[in-house]
Amino acid sequence: MNDRPRKLLAFDLDGVIFSSEPFLGEAYRQAILNVNTARPGSFDRVPDTEEILQHIGWPVPTILQRLFPVVDEEAIGLLHLQTLEVICGFVADRQGVLYDDVPATLAQLHADGFTLVIASNGRRKYIETVLSTYSIDHLFVPIVTADEVGDKIAIVKQYLVSHSPLAALMIGDRASDVEAAQENRIPFVGCDYGHGHRAEIEGHGTIIDRFVDLPGAVATALAAHPLPS
Numbered sequence: 001m002n003d004r005p006r007k008l009l010a011f012d013l014d015g016v017i018f019s020s021e022p023f024l025g026e027a028y029r030q031a032i033l034n035v036n037t038a039r040p041g042s043f044d045r046v047p048d049t050e051e052i053l054q055h056i057g058w059p060v061p062t063i064l065q066r067l068f069p070v071v072d073e074e075a076i077g078l079l080h081l082q083t084l085e086v087i088c089g090f091v092a093d094r095q096g097v098l099y100d101d102v103p104a105t106l107a108q109l110h111a112d113g114f115t116l117v118i119a120s121n122g123r124r125k126y127i128e129t130v131l132s133t134y135s136i137d138h139l140f141v142p143i144v145t146a147d148e149v150g151d152k153i154a155i156v157k158q159y160l161v162s163h164s165p166l167a168a169l170m171i172g173d174r175a176s177d178v179e180a181a182q183e184n185r186i187p188f189v190g191c192d193y194g195h196g197h198r199a200e201i202e203g204h205g206t207i208i209d210r211f212v213d214l215p216g217a218v219a220t221a222l223a224a225h226p227l228p229s
Contacts, residue, residue, distance in 0.1 A: 006163070006167075007114050007115065007166065007222070008116075010117050010118075010159060010171065010180075011117065011118055011172075012120055012152075012171065014056050015173040015174065015193075016172055016173055017102055017211075018098055019096055019097040019195070020091070021053060023096060024053065025049035027086045028046060028083065029046045031079055032082075035079050039078060043075065058176055059146050060080060060084075060122070060123060064076050088126055091130055098134045099193065099194075104212075105215065106136055106139045107139060109214070114218075117143070117163075119152055119155045119172075120146075120152070121155075122145070122146070123145065127143055144159060152179070152180040153183045153184065156180045157183075160186075169187050169221055171190075172189075172190065173196035174195070187221040188205035188221075189206050189207075190204060190208070191208055191211070193208075193210065
């Protein structure tokens, strides 16, 4: 019987495990074209990839509101549906990027007894498509999503309630990940290779430049926040 203390690692997805950057601009272009075909004149511009990436990490309704603050709700609702379908198609075709060493590092952490969870503001279908496409879904417990509980803070809270770990960490690359860690009173490990800017995560915990360095960063963070005796 394994008596290792239960430790939970909460992972953001975009910019930590996976990047949609190679296709994101084209996905929005296609989704907007689809909406404008069904509802002519709904959108008069297509944001470029860099503009979209500035908002990655927040719930999709927040992203769309920031990108298109004067577009009516019906058009935004249609775009919400279209972006999901188009983006999942690109993911399934493996047109995104799974960061180096992700499968092996996750497998190592899983074998070491960590409970692995996804704490992403992405939609359920998108998360499930990424995890299944790259055959890493079996390493994670059943996901909780923003579709169900609202935002990343609530997602992490739900995992903590459901799994009652003796220790937990949040791993991410954006200010929203830092906020989720702080609001749930757990340590943070920052990833400085993803979509975020270092200033968003600087000073909030150990920072790594490669996913393969995560086990060492986790050990450092746990050592600074010892388990209850």
